[in-house]
Amino acid sequence: MKEQEENNEEFRDHLSTIDESGKRVWVYPKKPKGPYHRKRVLLSVFLLAFLFGAPHIMIDGEPLILLGILERKFVFFGQVFWPQDLYIFAFTMILVIVFIVLFTVVFGRIFCGWVCPQTIFMEMVFRKIEYWIEGDWTHQKKLNKQPWNREKILKKGAKHAIFLLISFLIGNTFLAYIIGSEELWKIQTEPISAHVGGFIAMIIFSLLFYGVFSFLREQVCTTICPYGRLQGVLLDKNSVVVAYDHKRGEERGKLKKNEDRAAQGKGDCIDCHQCVNVCPTGIDIRNGTQLECVNCTACIDACDSIMEGINKPKGLIRYASEANIEGGKKFKWTGRMSAYTALLLLLIAIWGLLIGSRTNFQAEVTKRRGSTYQTLPNGNYSNIYELNLTNKTKDTFEVTLKLEEGVEGSIEMTNETFTLLPEQQTKENFIIKLAPKELKHGQRRVDLIIFGDGDKIQTVETSFVGPLL
16 A cells, blocks of 8 residues: 555656656647636736737836836836835835735645746747647647658748747847837847847847747746745645545546446546646646646646536536545635735735835935035034935926025035936035034034925935034
């Protein structure tokens, strides 16, 4: 019995896409079809339209999404974020990680099968083209085994030419997320010599995506993606995953005409291997929850069609938890899920406060390095400062500086006002002069009020240092 259990677990000791010699086993998944697949197609169309359109849709002159790493400018739904907003970005990343943890604890790897760009491009774009040109899985196997004749050259050539073209489109799209659609258009239309770096980046992105979707394929999901590895420590018996109901399906056996399967101790699984044939990562879902499973539901559709054909209830493979299958229990919200949810709600509340308190201007006032106080002829004291002011808006401002009311002192600048350009950062030197009576033990905290076009835009506190009296 122990030896049998060990044999049943042998699949966990190696990848289904690697043979005993260490050579890769190429996966030829059968063309999927069914209700779940149709829903995934609709969702994929929407997500692909959003992915390709987001960098080109403008809101108040800004793209819907821009990850301007080179310019250190990030735009999300028309809102511009600068390096000064890095704390918001960092907190957002923490929020995303906690959400992923919670989502995986409850729903397993469903993100991978329904939303992940790797899966959507592979299964809904590249694999569809492959089916269209080379045929279903059996035709693909036959084509790969046959010698290089006219048919094989034409089909392989056409497929990889289209793959390259789509990879070029994807590469350009991802480049648009980094440099913006306008800059991308310049690279595409102006001489290569004017944009050598951008042209090289475009080629690298295109070849990278071509390599991923033409050759790496499911290896990205099974061995490279860190999210798949996280699944092993995040899932528990109450996590909802794509699962095979072994209680109902075993003992599996081929279907025979007019047989009484229950009397023979057979379950509903007729060992047709359709769930294995359609799997894009090459696993057998009947072996239980596996890291390689991306919850794409192709096996659910395949199994349901077989069950319908032999007049058995659907759902032999379905979304379920291990606890649900083992004990027939319904989904239960566990203490761990509640703790993660509470933490997530707390982080969302904090994130909302950070977004709500974000200002359109960022001001930093620092003492001039190496400087000390100066004693003026009238007995007052002066300190030299540097103002670093960032304008996050698309408007131009004439900036003036004033001290808080009630302070006996003044501000001296080279010019009475200076111009702050849209989405720009400027540095200005200025001097604060204070009367001796304003100081206590040789120092004082001073509020500097910044005005833009006559309106108050920021108040910054700084320190003023004088002699110890």
